[in-house]
Amino acid sequence: MGGIGIWQLVIVLMIVFLLFGTKRLKGLGSDVGEAIQGFRKSMGGDNEANPSGPAQVQQQAPLAGQATAQSQTDRQA
Numbered sequence: 001m002g003g004i005g006i007w008q009l010v011i012v013l014m015i016v017f018l019l020f021g022t023k024r025l026k027g028l029g030s031d032v033g034e035a036i037q038g039f040r041k042s043m044g045g046d047n048e049a050n051p052s053g054p055a056q057v058q059q060q061a062p063l064a065g066q067a068t069a070q071s072q073t074d075r076q077a
Contacts, residue, residue, distance in 0.1 A: 017025070 020028075
């Protein structure tokens, strides 16, 4: 007595589907999913969720010795 049974849950879900419709519930579900992904990304835990994202590549400046050696070979040519 006092707990929610399976039949009460089914009746509530049927009423929700009748009131809002499947299209609106689908849109609501996708909005909630995007919000969760944004929250995970902001918390830094999005390492596995978006592996197809662009990879960040850091370019290092050439060392001074390499730059002068390159410019000398360019002058000789």
